[in-house]
Amino acid sequence: MVAQTSAGRTLLAGVRDTLPLMLGAAPFGAIFGALAVTGGLSPGAALGMSLFVYAGSSQFIAAGLIAESVSLGLIVLTTFVVNLRHALYGASLGPHLKHLPQTWQLPLAFTLTDETFAVTILRFTERGSRPDGHWYMLGSAAAMYINWQVWTAVGIIAGQQFEDAASLGLDFAMVVTFIGIVVPLIATRPMLISALVAGSSAVLLNDLPNRTGLLVAALLGIAAGAAAEALWPGEDAAADE
Amino acid sequence: MNEILLVAGMAAVTFAVRYIPLVITGRIDLPERAFRVLRYVPVAVLTAITVPAMLMPTGELQIGPGNAYLVGGLAAIAAAWWSKKLLPTIVIGMAVFAAWRLLVA
Structure with missing residues (x-):
């Protein structure tokens, strides 16, 4: 009984800490829905993408590629590249979730997003993941998932009603959400170097085909951060406290 | 398809x-x-997505006050730096972007 109550409280803490990110995901979900249907995807497929793929930035990019009549295989490949970062989120969370049965690991992996990763890894770093950290992650993931479906649906309806819905600049919500996640993480010199290298490389490599510039820029940023950490050992330990 | x-x-x-x-x-x-x-992965990947979205919203480099994505993004960075909190960052960033787009850009 006590364990039940504690799990429930932890779940609600996960929901609460995710609320600001839901605010950012709302216009982003709406712009995806609007772009998808104005770009030629059926409303069912647009909603299906949110339900089964559930990866905002790749859905957004896919909607753009569909509007440009890019082939199915290339869209799936681009999705893979854009979502590769989730592999590293999963790898970071794996040791925290290894004691859980598949009935937990499967849904937590399926709903792993930038937003849920950001709040969950912060919680696990500050307070550890045992005994009930998975309830925290579930709360964050469930809140984000439901929010994303609702706003996708709003965008689909708006996109069918008004041709201009896609040009309102709602995609800025993605920019502001990612800034909110990244800036507090830049607490050390190596982190700053990693961000500067990744950001400038991404601009310079923007014209590479199929969004591969994004992946190369990210790898350069990771390498730069790791190299900088080797140069200034100890600086980073302070950020772990 | x-x-x-x-x-x-x-x-x-x-x-x-x-x-x-x-x-x-x-x-x-x-x-x-x-x-x-x-x-370093989240910082590097999310920065690599965000910086081009701010500096080249139409696919071409656009540095100046006519780019609301850049102005709103800088406001969000300032808010994030100062507050270290998600909610003010998202609210201030979106408000500055919307106002700038409406009034200036």
């Missing part, structure tokens, strides 16, 4: 990249050094 095949393909690759590494690192112990490197 076959939409069912498209959604299924995107769903399969996305789930695979989320699930497989999670299970693998749960079973084999990665060296401490690997985890130190992993800590």
Whole structure:
């Protein structure tokens, strides 16, 4: 009984800490829905993408590629590249979730997003993941998932009603959400170097085909951060406290 | 285009990249050094998505007050730096972007 109550409280803490990110995901979900249907995807497929793929930035990019009549295989490949970062989120969370049965690991992996990763890894770093950290992650993931479906649906309806819905600049919500996640993480010199290298490389490599510039820029940023950490050992330990 | 095949393909690759590494690192112990490197991943990837979206919203470099994405993004960075909190960052960033787009850009 006590364990039940504690799990429930932890779940609600996960929901609460995710609320600001839901605010950012709302216009982003709406712009995806609007772009998808104005770009030629059926409303069912647009909603299906949110339900089964559930990866905002790749859905957004896919909607753009569909509007440009890019082939199915290339869209799936681009999705893979854009979502590769989730592999590293999963790898970071794996040791925290290894004691859980598949009935937990499967849904937590399926709903792993930038937003849920950001709040969950912060919680696990500050307070550890045992005994009930998975309830925290579930709360964050469930809140984000439901929010994303609702706003996708709003965008689909708006996109069918008004041709201009896609040009309102709602995609800025993605920019502001990612800034909110990244800036507090830049607490050390190596982190700053990693961000500067990744950001400038991404601009310079923007014209590479199929969004591969994004992946190369990210790898350069990771390498730069790791190299900088080797140069200034100890600086980073302070950020772990 | 076959939409069912498209959604299924995107769903399969996305789930695979989320699930497989999670299970693998749960079973084999990665060296401490690997985890130190992993800590740079979110910063590097999200910055690589965000900076081009701010500086080249139409696909071409656009640095100046006519670019609301840049102005709103800088406001969000300032808000994030100052507050270290998500809610003010998101609210201030979106408000500045919307106002700038309406009034200036």
